Amino acid sequence: MRILHTSDWHLGRMLEGRSRIEEQVKFVDELCRIVEDEAVDLVLIAGDVFDTVNPPAIAEELFYEALNRLSAGGKRAVVAIAGNHDNPERLCAASPLAVRNGITLCGLPKEVLMPGLLAQPNQGKVVRVAAGQGWMELHIPSCSDPAIIAMLPYPSESRLNEVLSESLDEEILRQEYTKRVQQLFATFGKNFRPDAVNLGVSHLFVRGGMESESERPIQLGSAPTVEVEAMSFGAQYVALGHLHRAQAVKGALVPTRYSGSPLAYSFSETGYAKSVILVEGFPGQAVTTREIFLSAGYPLVKWQAKEGLTQVQGWLDEGKDLNAWIDLEVFVTSALNSQDIHTLRRQRERLVNIRPVFPEMEQIVAEARSKLPIDELFRKFYQDRTGGAEPEQELVSLFLALIDPDKHGGSNEENGGSLQGGAA
Numbered sequence: 001m002r003i004l005h006t007s008d009w010h011l012g013r014m015l016e017g018r019s020r021i022e023e024q025v026k027f028v029d030e031l032c033r034i035v036e037d038e039a040v041d042l043v044l045i046a047g048d049v050f051d052t053v054n055p056p057a058i059a060e061e062l063f064y065e066a067l068n069r070l071s072a073g074g075k076r077a078v079v080a081i082a083g084n085h086d087n088p089e090r091l092c093a094a095s096p097l098a099v100r101n102g103i104t105l106c107g108l109p110k111e112v113l114m115p116g117l118l119a120q121p122n123q124g125k126v127v128r129v130a131a132g133q134g135w136m137e138l139h140i141p142s143c144s145d146p147a148i149i150a151m152l153p154y155p156s157e158s159r160l161n162e163v164l165s166e167s168l169d170e171e172i173l174r175q176e177y178t179k180r181v182q183q184l185f186a187t188f189g190k191n192f193r194p195d196a197v198n199l200g201v202s203h204l205f206v207r208g209g210m211e212s213e214s215e216r217p218i219q220l221g222s223a224p225t226v227e228v229e230a231m232s233f234g235a236q237y238v239a240l241g242h243l244h245r246a247q248a249v250k251g252a253l254v255p256t257r258y259s260g261s262p263l264a265y266s267f268s269e270t271g272y273a274k275s276v277i278l279v280e281g282f283p284g285q286a287v288t289t290r291e292i293f294l295s296a297g298y299p300l301v302k303w304q305a306k307e308g309l310t311q312v313q314g315w316l317d318e319g320k321d322l323n324a325w326i327d328l329e330v331f332v333t334s335a336l337n338s339q340d341i342h343t344l345r346r347q348r349e350r351l352v353n354i355r356p357v358f359p360e361m362e363q364i365v366a367e368a369r370s371k372l373p374i375d376e377l378f379r380k381f382y383q384d385r386t387g388g389a390e391p392e393q394e395l396v397s398l399f400l401a402l403i404d405p406d407k408h409g410g411s412n413e414e415n416g417g418s419l420q421g422g423a424a
Contacts (some may be wrong), residue, residue, distance in 0.1 A: 007241030046241030047083025047203030102126025
């Protein structure tokens with residue numbers, strides 16, 4: 001069985017007031033080409049289909065068009081769950097029609113699905129032959145083996161309709177939340193069988209994942225991070241949504257991945273490669289995965305013009321980053337006037353931000369940073385990049401030894417091996 005994992009489309013999202021719908025249309029076109037070229041049997045969309053609970057009509061139209069094309073008239077299975085940005089009821093409004101074409105829309109974390117209405121296997125269409133709370137079994141015409149899928153849409157306390165802990169202590173809340181998510185997955189996973197391809201799909205934040213500004217606030221709706229042990233429930237592959245950087249979940253016993261968003265949605269994602277994940281699975285065997293990189297979206301780049309407006313004009317004249325969204329910092333000694341800004345925007349329509357930087361601003365930032373000890377700066381950097389994980393003291397010591405071996409005690413080898421080994 002060939003499975004394609006994608007998530008976090010955020011249809012209808014804008015960039016500083018600029019529409020991204022043209023890029024999102026191109027992404028859907030590219031995705032449809034990929035599923036045809038790769039002979040995909042099942043598409044998993046792991047939440048945040050839309051950017052808001054009340055998406056614009058053009059975004060909903062694009063989503064339904066995408067479902068129709070991906071399902072190929074019911075020959076290919078498509079499963080989409082709700083993320084924290086989606087309205088669960090609105091996402092699932094078309095379910096009575098969707099299920100007849102091999103499309104499953106799942107909105108709430110304890111939703112009870114019904115078996116297919118039409119159908120018996122071997123009629124040339126995807127058939128949901130069995131289902132229950134949080135799981136279903138699909139027969140896909142192109143596959144000899146069934147797929148059993150455990151589904152956990154965004155599981156906030158409000159959507160679970162549960163109070164998981166009376167305590168406000170972050171550690172206690174995370175432990176209780178992890179325990180509840182683990183219980184739900186374990187319950188859904190009881191329906192897995194050795195003669196099927198067993199899969200999980202959810203929209204949540206596994207602790208230690210690398211986040212970016214475009215998906216914050218990450219704990220919206222009283223849903224804290226989940227420990228990695230909650231992901232061990234018998235699935236051969238777990239498809240996750242929520243984090244916009246494509247990444248594997250560290251410490252998971254089976255392949256557990258975030259596909260990331262198909263487009264860069266903030267300038268914190270500058271330089272990220274965007275992709276979808278192709279998974280190949282057989283009953284009772286370890287799956288193989290392959291990242292397929294996308295080209296539909298315009299890249300987001302940052303320009304830092306330390307030589308002022310003359311340098312910016314030179315870049316514009318040479319056509320630098322012609323097909324990109326640009327965040328510009330320009331170093332100046334006096335304020336930019338409206339004519340300067342108008343001239344720049346007229347030359348490049350995707351010039352999103354224009355921020356002047358004055359010499360005194362650099363001095364203020366440098367002074368603020370200088371007040372923090374270097375080990376504290378490293379800890380803050382590590383926590384920012386790992387979603388709040390605390391670096392081990394051995395790693396901090398290694399970092400300090402690398403930047404100042406005389407002061408912090410010896411060579412790299414004396415402090416626990418190579419940087420690569422310590423960072424891993």
